[in-house]
Amino acid sequence: RWKVAAKILLPLHSIHPTMDFSLPLTPQYTQTGGTTKAATSSLFGDYAIAATILFTLVVFLFEAYLNFRQRKSYHKTDFPRELETTVGNIDRETKSSAAAADNKKEESSKSSGDDDKKDKVDRNAPILPQLKSKFSHAQSYGLDKINFSIFSSTYAVTEEVVFLLYGFLPYVWDKACAVGAKYGWTETEHEIKITLLFLGIVTIVGTITSLPFELYSTFEIEKKHGFNKQTLGLFFTDKLKGLVLSAVFGGPFLALLLKIIFMGGDKFYLYVWAFTFVFSVIMMTLVPVVIMPLFNKYEKLPDGPLKDSIYELAGKLSFPLTKLFVMDGSKRSSHSNAFMFGFMKNKRIVLFDTLLSQVSNDEILAILGHELGHWKMGHTVTNFVVTQVYTGFMFYFFSLCYNSHELYRAFGFDDESRPIPTIIALVLFTSTIWAPVDKTLSFIMTVHSRKCEFEADEFSVNLGMSSKLQSGLCKIHLENLGAMSPDSWYSTYHYSHPPLVERLSAMMKLDTAKKLS
Numbered sequence: 001r002w003k004v005a006a007k008i009l010l011p012l013h014s015i016h017p018t019m020d021f022s023l024p025l026t027p028q029y030t031q032t033g034g035t036t037k038a039a040t041s042s043l044f045g046d047y048a049i050a051a052t053i054l055f056t057l058v059v060f061l062f063e064a065y066l067n068f069r070q071r072k073s074y075h076k077t078d079f080p081r082e083l084e085t086t087v088g089n090i091d092r093e094t095k096s097s098a099a100a101a102d103n104k105k106e107e108s109s110k111s112s113g114d115d116d117k118k119d120k121v122d123r124n125a126p127i128l129p130q131l132k133s134k135f136s137h138a139q140s141y142g143l144d145k146i147n148f149s150i151f152s153s154t155y156a157v158t159e160e161v162v163f164l165l166y167g168f169l170p171y172v173w174d175k176a177c178a179v180g181a182k183y184g185w186t187e188t189e190h191e192i193k194i195t196l197l198f199l200g201i202v203t204i205v206g207t208i209t210s211l212p213f214e215l216y217s218t219f220e221i222e223k224k225h226g227f228n229k230q231t232l233g234l235f236f237t238d239k240l241k242g243l244v245l246s247a248v249f250g251g252p253f254l255a256l257l258l259k260i261i262f263m264g265g266d267k268f269y270l271y272v273w274a275f276t277f278v279f280s281v282i283m284m285t286l287v288p289v290v291i292m293p294l295f296n297k298y299e300k301l302p303d304g305p306l307k308d309s310i311y312e313l314a315g316k317l318s319f320p321l322t323k324l325f326v327m328d329g330s331k332r333s334s335h336s337n338a339f340m341f342g343f344m345k346n347k348r349i350v351l352f353d354t355l356l357s358q359v360s361n362d363e364i365l366a367i368l369g370h371e372l373g374h375w376k377m378g379h380t381v382t383n384f385v386v387t388q389v390y391t392g393f394m395f396y397f398f399s400l401c402y403n404s405h406e407l408y409r410a411f412g413f414d415d416e417s418r419p420i421p422t423i424i425a426l427v428l429f430t431s432t433i434w435a436p437v438d439k440t441l442s443f444i445m446t447v448h449s450r451k452c453e454f455e456a457d458e459f460s461v462n463l464g465m466s467s468k469l470q471s472g473l474c475k476i477h478l479e480n481l482g483a484m485s486p487d488s489w490y491s492t493y494h495y496s497h498p499p500l501v502e503r504l505s506a507m508m509k510l511d512t513a514k515k516l517s
Contacts, residue, residue: 025049027167031174031415048410052432053161059439060157063493067150070490073483074143079135080485083501084128089508090470091126123360127474131484138481141225148221152213159209169428170412172201173421187419192255195423199254203246207239222333225481230332241294253279258422269395276391280384281343288341288348298325301351306361310349313365313463317372320345329354335480338364340371340380347375358479363472366465373459379452383445390441398429407432449496457503461510470504 026049121130163169176198177187185193218235222228230238257272264271292298301307301324314321322342329337329352336355342348349371355364374380401407408420411428430438460469477484477500483491486499497503 025053025165026410027165027170027412029167029171030412031170031418046410048407048432049164052435053164055435056157056160060153063153064150066487066490066493067146067153069487070483071143071146071150073485073487073490074139074146076139076485077136079132080501082505083131083484086501086504086508087128087131087474090467090474090504091128094467094471121358121475121478123358123475127471127478130478131474134478134481135484137225138484141221141481142483144221144224148213148217155213164411167412169424172205173198173413173424176201187421191419191421192258195254195258195421196251198421198423199250200247203243207243211239227333227335229330229334234332238295245291245294249283254423261422266399269392269399272395273388273392276395277388280388284341285343288350296331297328298350299328300324301326306356306364309361309365310368313368313372314347314349317376319372319375320347321349322346323348325350326353326356327351336476338367338371340375354479355476359472359475360468362465362468363475366460366469367472367476369460369463369465370456370469373456374452377452377455377459379456386445394430394434397434398426401425401429401433443493446493446496450498453497453503454506457507458510461507461514466507466511470507473500473503 025047173194176194177185180186180190180194180197187194215235218228218230219232257275260271260275261268301310307324310324311321313319322345325348327350329335334354336352336358338349338351338355340347340349349368351364355367359367402425405416405420407428408414408425409416413420413424457469460466476482482500484500486495491499498506
């Protein structure tokens with residue numbers, strides 16, 4: 001497969017070495033030969049590539065501006081005053097030895113290995129001094145990540161523009177057709193097979209171009225700051241498993257999707273909508289049960305006070321908890337997490353082993369109180385419904401543009417004697433006409449997600465877990481070297497969770513209001 005991809009892609013650099021940047025833009029490679037600009041019949045077709053590149057660059061420049069704002073915040077050397085005041089209040093309110101008694105039975109050996117370069121958090125010591133001591137390290141970690149993000153995003157947008165201008169899509173599609181022709185495949189009779197071959201080539205190219213960035217992020221940045229636990233062998237094993245799973249699940253999904261579009265007539269979007277809904281439900285069930293165990297080990301949480309307390313909390317909230325697992329997250333990273341999955345009366349909770357070593361039992365309960373708040377308040381269902389509605393509307397508008405040949409000609413698919421590949425139509429629609437809609441809705445969902453986080457925090461506060469949730473969040477923030485002084489614009493645009501100080505302040509206001517009432 002690698003040799004085939006190389007033979008197909010290596011000649012791309014020699015296609016029309018001189019670029020014509022006059023408007024209207026056309027890619028250097030087109031299906032009719034690329035010697036002349038394709039004839040288009042509308043203003044939309046004439047300026048489709050130019051408009052796509054302009055939108056891509058505008059988004060890139062705006063996000064680059066936000067990145068540089070965040071980069072500036074990582075150069076700060078003074079500990080943020082608001083965070084100091086807020087965490088100082090937490091320390092004063094939790095000045096007791098109760099946590100020590102709760103932690104005696106927990107094993108300190110569960111924290112990651114001896115070669116961990118970052119200092120471990122003392123769960124029983126005041127939090128503010130530890131935050132201050134880790135402030136410079138957190139700033140350094142954030143600075144390394146934002147510098148990497150600036151470089152990688154610059155490469156990504158450059159690659160995207162170059163691929164557009166040189167006609168990467170029509171070139172690879174034609175090469176996939178040429179390979180398929182050796183097996184007797186034609187575009188009209190075997191479009192699905194050629195589509196799968198096309199996506200296989202694109203996947204290989206994407207894997208190759210992204211690999212250096214993934215390796216640097218994992219084995220340079222994450223390792224430098226004490227997070228990475230992966231070996232190169234495990235990294236490439238995970239990568240291979242991911243590619244195989246993409247083929248096993250993604251290939252049949254795409255084949256069925258295309259088949260439904262072919263057979264669905266003018267109302268195909270309704271059948272596609274129903275199909276993607278069913279597929280989503282199936283994958284939400286299979287991923288945690290079948291796929292995730294291929295990458296991590298899941299064991300039942302041992303009997304003890306923590307397990308009893310979690311089941312008691314679930315019972316109190318009528319959460320149908322059936323199984324409680326611990327996942328070996330420390331196998332790859334010292335970052336921590338917890339999540340829930342399952343449908344109807346079959347719910348499960350998974351705790352990372354790193355989380356068990358970073359916070360106390362009461363703090364784990366408070367964190368789960370927050371997560372159960374998402375379930376109790378319908379956030380999970382709401383997000384699922386919004387995703388399905390979004391998918392339905394996207395395919396509806398795609399059906400309206402499905403026969404927009406001006407769009408496809410503009411991007412190099414200008415041979416009117418050949419059928420327009422459905423996958424190409426879908427890719428061009430989502431990356432051009434639908435791209436502004438997607439970017440806008442993505443930001444709206446980010447804002448909504450932060451609102452849900454505040455509501456889940458309030459739910460945990462109303463369970464009487466405010467102080468433990470606050471201290472637990474601080475310790476997780478410490479362990480993960482989270483941003484302590486994020487730029488307000490950057491966090492508003494990117495963060496699905498509010499900054500730590502905002503969450504702590506909101507919970508303290510709720511505590512004050514409860515005391516006054």
